[in-house]
Amino acid sequence: MSTRKYFGTDGIRGRANTFPMTAEVAYRVGMAAGKMFMSNADRRHLVVIGKDTRLSGYMIEPALVAGFTSVGMDVRLFGPLPTPGVALMTRSMRADLGVMISASHNAFMDNGIKLFGPDGYKLSDEVELEIEARMDGDILQGVAEPHKLGRVQRLDDAQARYIEIVKASFPRHLTLNGLRIVIDCAHGAAYKVAPLALYELGAEVICIGVSPDGLNINEKCGSTHTDAMAVKVKEMRADLGIALDGDADRVVICDENGKVVDGDQIMAIVAGHLADKGLLKGGGVVATVMSNLGLERFLAGKGLTLERTKVGDRYVMERMREGGFNLGGEQSGHVILTDHATTGDGLMAALQVLAVLVERGKPMSKLGHQFDTVPQILKNVRFTGVSPLNSEAVKQAIREGEEMLKGSGRVLVRPSGTEPLIRVMAEGDDEKQVKAAVNMIAEAIKA
Known part of the structure; x- marks a missing residue:
């Protein structure tokens, strides 16, 4: 495969205002990707853009918009919205392309650009390489005539739409009534939608990490710093805690004692439950080379396989689509449920665990330890x-x-x-x- 100049394992990422995370690169991405995803059909073409809460989002977003509109693409801006929300809305709004501006679990000084195709899935390596080639080519060739420039609109109901999509993934006959849940949103993209979704499903919700100021995303909170969640769970005597990362595509849970339940244990919980109901597809789970041997042995004990891919939820998803699997993910907390989403969704994954918890009537401490991890x-x-x-x-x-x-x-x-x-x-x-x-x-x- 050719050497990649801009794209890494998950889109373009780097320190804000430093190559490749500059306004100029963002502008070129907008022009190159926009041109590539515009068919020859005589119609308006649409790109949707979401972001997390980083200060640099105010620089990257307008640069992308300038690139897309200059080639004639219309733009809908979502504002702060989880990455999986952008992926799902790309498909549901029949957009030609979706963009998320986020550096996920990184600190505020970094930012990134993730792209989704019209089907809501992350782009393949081949497509990203073609975008790179276009970015370094004569970018001004094929810009739109003045009367064909794109228009921009802010979509006010994007968060409400996403909340309804998330709630629909929770079994209808169940409720979260009686559960006290701590949710840590990492001062990130889910700071409004996650607490609301849990509350509307019946839970008593205690929020932390919901006061973004542009500089505090993922700072001593969220799925990479779980102490804040664990402390709050014990302080409030909550039933469990849920910690998302900056763009809410990954989740880590803790039980009522503050003990952390990682992505491998979450996959084991959901896989076991789906298998018992005859709803697990593909005969097993797809995870990366980093997943613990304990998960592999747990699944083997149930007659299920663990297929491994290289690191990156994009590669997990590619293998899931090839093999017809409906559950996959990473130890870090990316959990992909293709019955409901097109990429890792922290909030949806948490809801699947909560559904098992409610249905089995067990505390999180009993549910969270599905297998002994191998050192x-x-x-x-x-x-x-x-x-x-x-x-x-x-x-x-x-x-x-x-x-x-x-x-x-x-x-x-x-x-x-x-x-x-x-x-x-x-x-x-x-x-x-x-x-x-x-x-x-x-x-x-x-x-």
Whole structure:
């Protein structure tokens, strides 16, 4: 595959006002993607744009709008809305393209651009590469005539539409009456929609992370900093806590004691429930190479498979579509439910767990531990210059690590998709052995 200049594992992402996250790049994305997704049909073409609550969204959004309108595309602006909401609304509004401005779980100084096709799914690597080629070509070729420029409109009911879509994913015969739930919205895109959806389904809702100021998104809160949720759950004696990330496409839950339930346990809960009802499609679950061996063993015990992909919920979704699966996700809390959504949706995933909780009448502490996790250790090693993975010494260290854990675990060494880091992960039944394997490979990479 060609080298990518702008797009990473999940759209374009970087520090705001620094390449590639500049207004100029955003303008070029608008022009290139807009032109590419405009058919030759003589009709108006539409792009919908949502964003999270970062200050830099005020810079990126108008630049994208300028790019899209300059090639003749009409624009509908949603304002703050979760990534999965933008994906679903792209399809339901018959738009030609959907855009989310967000750097997900990153701090406020970063931002990103995620693109969705007219079917509501993230674009393939091939399509992203074609957009890149167009961005670096003669971008001004094919701009619209003055009378054919696009028009822009803000859509005031986008959040209300999304809330109704989310509520429809919760079983009709159930209610959240009697449940006290802490919701941490990470001062991000779901700060209005998530508490409202839970309240309208009957829960008593305690909110944190719902006061965005442009600079506090994901700061000591949300799915990557779960202490705030856990503390609030115990303080308010809540039944459970739900923590979303900045764009609400991932979720982490905690039980009434503040114990964290990660994406692997969430997938196990939902997979077991769907399988019991004969509603799990594809004969198993799709997850990434990072999912715990414990999940694989749990599913095998139920006669189900765990299919693994490379890291990135886009690759999980691609495999799900190929194999006809309806459940997949990542350990980090991206959970994809294709019966309801076209990408990871933190709020919908939480609602599926709540449905199981209500139906079985069990506390979250009983439900949240579906399997024993196998000891898993991850080390990030920073490097400069050429990737150390090409070194013969590193390849030998990886082979030795694999030999150490043969039959009782596994080793995974991969470059980060967003930073100059090598991620070294190993897991197995013997924690000492796992540690030794990780340290040996990490030292070889450092050397």
